[in-house]
Amino acid sequence: MILTVDVGNTRIKSAVFENDTLVEVMVFPHENFFGTIENILKKFQNITVLAVASVGKLDVEAFKSFSDRVKIHFITRENAFPFLNQYATPQTLGIDRMVLAAGAVLQFPGQNRLIIDAGTCVTYDFVDENDVYHGGAISPGTRLRYESMHNYTAKLPLLTLEDPGSLIGNSTGQSMHSGVINGLAFEIDGYIDALQSENENFIIILTGGDANFLAKRLKNTIFANSNFLLESLNNLYLYQNRK
Ligand SMILES: Nc1ncnc2c1ncn2[C@@H]1O[C@H](COP(=O)(O)OP(=O)(O)O)[C@@H](O)[C@H]1O
Numbered sequence: 458m459i460l461t462v463d464v465g466n467t468r469i470k471s472a473v474f475e476n477d478t479l480v481e482v483m484v485f486p487h488e489n490f491f492g493t494i495e496n497i498l499k500k501f502q503n504i505t506v507l508a509v510a511s512v513g514k515l516d517v518e519a520f521k522s523f524s525d526r527v528k529i530h531f532i533t534r535e536n537a538f539p540f541l542n543q544y545a546t547p548q549t550l551g552i553d554r555m556v557l558a559a560g561a562v563l564q565f566p567g568q569n570r571l572i573i574d575a576g577t578c579v580t581y582d583f584v585d586e587n588d589v590y591h592g593g594a595i596s597p598g599t600r601l602r603y604e605s606m607h608n609y610t611a612k613l614p615l616l617t618l619e620d621p622g623s624l625i626g627n628s629t630g631q632s633m634h635s636g637v638i639n640g641l642a643f644e645i646d647g648y649i650d651a652l653q654s655e656n657e658n659f660i661i662i663l664t665g666g667d668a669n670f671l672a673k674r675l676k677n678t679i680f681a682n683s684n685f686l687l688e689s690l691n692n693l694y695l696y697q698n699r700k
């Protein structure tokens with residue numbers, strides 16, 4: 458069994474895989490990540506590998522204490538990836554975006570792919586049918602939008618994600634919810650439409666903590682898969698360790 462761990466800027470997501478099959482998903486905060494991983498290893502005694510991707514919040518040292526029990530596979534830029542990287546600054550490309558691009562290539566061969574990850578930030582990544590990675594876009598995620606409006610104004614309250622109800626917010630709260638949620642939904646739909654007018658067909662993968670919430674509010678029909686990064690980590694581990 459493989460334990461995949463995705464260390465995001467907001468939360469840690471992890472999943473246990475038996476070959477291609479996802480057995481269990483666990484989401485937890487950065488605090489006490491150590492004890493949580495230990496508990497997972499206790500619960501699933503057959504885990505032999507820990508495959509880790511981090512946006513930079515934790516480094517490999519943090520995982521070394523588990524190395525007497527399991528093999529640690531830390532994803533780094535120096536690993537083999539199943540795409541040609543044409544980002545102008547490959548050394549600064551997020552590891553999470555590289556894992557998503559790899560997962561899209563491995564799960565959807567021979568197609569143009571757009572991966573949208575609505576997490577702390579919203580990332581857009583485009584990999585073409587020849588498996589060339591081009592880059593995409595980075596914008597603030599829902600929580601960052603709510604927090605920055607509160608932090609940089611005198612009057613706006615700190616709100617958390619809530620259905621805006623309608624386009625026309627009739628109160629401060631409803632106006633903010635409409636701005637954040639409808640604003641991001643329009644951004645995603647607009648990005649997809651603009652890319653579609655420049656490119657041939659491409660498949661769209663929507664993932665991240667806000668994927669399910671946003672999918673229902675998009676004009677484009679997209680199936681959300683909130684486990685796509687974890688599945689990609691599993692597939693990338695298998696790819697990097699193929700015989
Ligand atoms: N229990 C939760 N704790 C924090 N964020 C959550 C939770 N449930 C859903 N979310 C949403 O998920 C987003 C963070 O997504 P996530 O994919 O976990 O981010 P990251 O990969 O950057 O850590 C936040 O913007 C928030 O709206």
Ligand SMILES: CC(C)(COP(=O)(O)O)[C@@H](O)C(=O)NCCC(=O)O
Pocket residue numbers: 465466467512549550551552553554574576577578579580595
């Ligand atoms: C853009 C990100 C902050 C997204 O992180 P996340 O929202 O998934 O936690 C991360 O991919 C990152 O730090 N990227 C480095 C810059 C780049 O990809 O060009």
Ligand SMILES: [K+]
Pocket residue numbers: 574575576577578579580665
């Ligand atoms: K993201």
